[in-house]
Amino acid sequence: xxxxxxxxxxxxxxxxxxxxxxxxxxxxxxxxxxxxxxxxxxxxxxxxxxxxxxxxxxxxxxxxxxxxxxxxxxxxxxxxxxxxxxxxxxxxxxxxxxxxxxxxxxxxxxxxxxxxxxxxxxxxxxxxxxxxxxxxxxxxxxxxxxxxxxxxxxxxxxxxxxxxxxxxxxxxxxxxxxxxxxxxxxxxxxxxxxxxxxxxxxxxxxxxxxxxxxxxxxxxxxxxxxxxxxxxxxxxxxxxxxxxxxxxxxxxxxxxxxxxxxxxxxxxxxxxxxxxxxxxxxxxxxxxxxxxxxxxxxxxxxxxxxxxxxxxxxxxxxxxxxxxxx
Amino acid sequence: xxxxxxxxxxxxxxxxxxxxxxxxxxxxxxxxxxxxxxxxxxxxxxxxxxxxxxxxxxxxxxxxxxxxxxxxxxxxxxxxxxxxxxxxxxxxxxxxxxxxxxxxxxxxxxxxxxxxxxxxxxxxxxxxxxxxxxxxxxxxxxxxxxxxxxxxxxxxxxxxxxxxxxxxxxxxxxxxxxxxxxxxxxxxxxxxxxxxxxxxxxxxxxxxxxxxxxxxxxxxxxxxxxxxxxxxxxxxxxxxxxxxxxxxxxxxxxxxxxxxxxxxxxxxxxxxxxxxxxxxxxxxxxxxxxxxxxxxxxxxxxxxxxxxxxxxxxxxxxxxxxxxxxxxxxxxxxxxxxxxxxxxxxxxxxxxxxxxxxx
Numbered sequence: 092x093x094x095x096x097x098x099x100x101x102x103x104x105x106x107x108x109x110x111x112x113x114x115x116x117x118x119x120x121x122x123x124x125x126x127x128x129x130x131x132x133x134x135x136x137x138x139x140x141x142x143x144x145x146x147x148x149x150x151x152x153x154x155x156x157x158x159x160x161x162x163x164x165x166x167x168x169x170x171x172x173x174x175x176x177x178x179x180x181x182x183x184x185x186x187x188x189x190x191x192x193x194x195x196x197x198x199x200x201x202x203x204x205x206x207x208x209x210x211x212x213x214x215x216x217x218x219x220x221x222x223x224x225x226x227x228x229x230x231x232x233x234x235x236x237x238x239x240x241x242x243x244x245x246x247x248x249x250x251x252x253x254x255x256x257x258x259x260x261x262x263x264x265x266x267x268x269x270x271x272x273x274x275x276x277x278x279x280x281x282x283x284x285x286x287x288x289x290x291x292x293x294x295x296x297x298x299x300x301x302x303x304x305x306x307x308x309x310x311x312x313x314x315x316x317x318x319x320x321x322x323x324x325x326x327x328x329x330x331x332x333x334x335x336x337x338x339x340x341x342x343x344x345x346x347x348x349x350x351x352x353x354x355x356x357x358x359x360x361x362x363x364x365x366x367x368x369x370x371x372x373x374x375x376x377x378x379x380x381x382x383x384x385x386x387x388x389x390x391x392x393x394x395x396x397x398x399x400x401x402x403x404x405x406x407x408x409x410x411x412x413x414x415x416x417x
Numbered sequence: 418x419x420x421x422x423x424x425x426x427x428x429x430x431x432x433x434x435x436x437x438x439x440x441x442x443x444x445x446x447x448x449x450x451x452x453x454x455x456x457x458x459x460x461x462x463x464x465x466x467x468x469x470x471x472x473x474x475x476x477x478x479x480x481x482x483x484x485x486x487x488x489x490x491x492x493x494x495x496x497x498x499x500x501x502x503x504x505x506x507x508x509x510x511x512x513x514x515x516x517x518x519x520x521x522x523x524x525x526x527x528x529x530x531x532x533x534x535x536x537x538x539x540x541x542x543x544x545x546x547x548x549x550x551x552x553x554x555x556x557x558x559x560x561x562x563x564x565x566x567x568x569x570x571x572x573x574x575x576x577x578x579x580x581x582x583x584x585x586x587x588x589x590x591x592x593x594x595x596x597x598x599x600x601x602x603x604x605x606x607x608x609x610x611x612x613x614x615x616x617x618x619x620x621x622x623x624x625x626x627x628x629x630x631x632x633x634x635x636x637x638x639x640x641x642x643x644x645x646x647x648x649x650x651x652x653x654x655x656x657x658x659x660x661x662x663x664x665x666x667x668x669x670x671x672x673x674x675x676x677x678x679x680x681x682x683x684x685x686x687x688x689x690x691x692x693x694x695x696x697x698x699x700x701x702x703x704x705x706x707x708x709x710x711x712x713x714x715x716x717x718x719x720x721x722x723x724x725x726x727x728x729x730x731x732x733x734x735x736x737x738x739x740x741x742x743x744x745x746x747x748x749x750x751x752x753x754x755x756x757x758x759x760x761x762x763x764x765x766x767x768x769x770x771x772x773x774x775x776x
Contacts, residue, residue, distance in 0.1 A: 185728035
């Protein structure tokens with residue numbers, strides 16, 4: 092029987108899924124991805140954790156709980172830093188330890204670190220090589236799997252930058268013929284949605300937000316629609332470089348979006364008690380002041396969809412009225 | 418230039434006399450009160466952590482008193498502390514205050530700290546700058562040692578309040594000493610004072626350790642002086658983090674003190690294998706160390722939404738189960754009231770006393 096590797100559909104899944112999928116598939120391992128987030132999962136996840144931890148981490152633990160019995164290995168890498176001079180969230184840095192301490196009865200973890208800041212640019216490659224060595228002897232095979240994964244990941248990111256949704260982008264990254272790769276960016280009115288990938292793309296958390304805005308005829312620009320150069324350019328306005336990868340992306344994207352034509356407003360989506368976002372949003376508010384209206388939404392348990400829709404309605408109404416004013 | 422800096426534990430007692438001697442005009446913010454916190458909370462982002470709000474409030478109060486330069490330590494993460502100065506500058510400038518923010522972005526590098534001393538004092542001589550910096554460190558060390566000694570002897574005092582008097586005298590002696598030689602002299606006088614103090618015989622006080630985030634463990638405005646509260650009830654307090662240890666891990670100026678970060682990492686290894694920023698590794702590692710070395714209970718104290726300590730809290734739950742040590746978690750935010758904290762502490766102390774009797 093095949094070795095089954097479990098991947099919780101939460102947190103960094105929404106960033107690196109195409110890479111992981113292609114990597115493990117090329118190595119000939121079976122991948123078990125947990126089902127979509129449900130209310131029950133959040134309840135399960137909260138059981139293990141102190142109440143003050145943020146919602147995405149609780150959801151992550153819910154996902155781990157739902158697949159831990161079906162798999163031989165759990166893939167919970169320790170993401171410390173993925174680029175020079177920037178860290179991930181402390182919670183991601185301690186994730187495997189938290190999982191082991193809070194849950195106890197887990198299958199063996201794949202919890203190697205990715206520490207770009209200490210190990211240099213090769214950190215990510217070394218990580219995948221080491222992970223591969225656990226299952227396959229042939230180094231060339233692993234190398235090939237990693238390269239395949241990177242190629243998929245590149246296409247995935249490209250699709251996101253063109254304005255496709257997460258599902259579409261995953262599909263695009265797998266498609267061999269690349270027919271439908273025209274940009275989704277057109278002349279429609281745009282609305283930026285700023286948030287971490289795991290808050291934005293989890294359908295359970297943000298579905299109503301994204302769907303509602305789209306139904307009203309706006310085109311969505313998520314954080315990841317901004318390219319690296321655009322983010323770098325916005326960063327130059329700051330006095331001090333932001334040392335969090337996602338913080339940098341969010342602030343950079345927001346500043347960039349605010350200058351775009353047809354950009355009607357920004358929606359900030361953060362989870363309750365997110366430490367970094369409290370600072371990031373302060374920066375966003377400061378640097379986009381007077382350029383676009385901003386709506387801040389806080390995700391919390393229980394995830395209330397009605398409360399969001401009222402606020403989004405009011406926000407879009409406000410934007411419409413603002414436009415009609417001479 | 419009228420410089421100011423927010424309070425952090427006993428840091429102001431260390432840099433104050435040294436810099437004043439070098440001719441710097443310092444404006445101390447008023448001791449943080451309810452107003453400080455209200456000011457900070459009003460202008461800070463909602464989920465900013467508690468130390469951010471207190472320091473912001475302190476800065477506003479100092480600016481009201483006429484300060485024109487604020488000095489704040491920065492850093493490069495992953496904890497939010499490293500970005501405090503930037504956000505605070507934005508907020509204060511938006512409020513219309515005119516001042517200069519003098520940040521030190523690499524508190525780990527000796528060169529940057531000496532540069533900071535140069536910015537503050539305006540002196541040119543490298544030798545004097547190093548001297549100033551190390552005088553501050555040594556003062557910090559002696560202050561920490563005095564306070565440690567106080568925590569150790571307070572439970573044994575025969576006459577109520579005697580050790581507090583010795584502590585007060587020590588602080589004023591240290592403030593007056595203006596050379597390193599005098600500093601050590603006052604240190605020895607203080608130690609002798611503690612030794613000569615009349616002590617109760619044959620008691621074995623409870624030992625309680627405070628672990629957690631640096632600011633809440635050390636600063637009286639953040640921890641409601643629970644260290645004093647515990648000491649008054651005849652409990653020996655041990656703290657996991659000290660400013661001088663933090664500096665010693667970087668600058669190695671205390672000859673016989675081990676690198677506390679490395680020590681904690683070793684003890685934390687079975688539970689937390691990589692430091693998740695802030696004091697997470699110290700919290701976990703020291704809690705394990707204390708549990709194995711006869712401490713009765715641990716108080717884990719940190720600000721609401723503190724990212725590294727939330728990781729530590731999750732892990733400490735397991736430590737508590739494995740090593741059979743009671744851990745009380747105190748999460749501090751602007752709504753925390755002293756009454757609630759005291760009730761929980763009393764219950765915790767009761768529990769520790771009963772545990773000890775049943776053994």
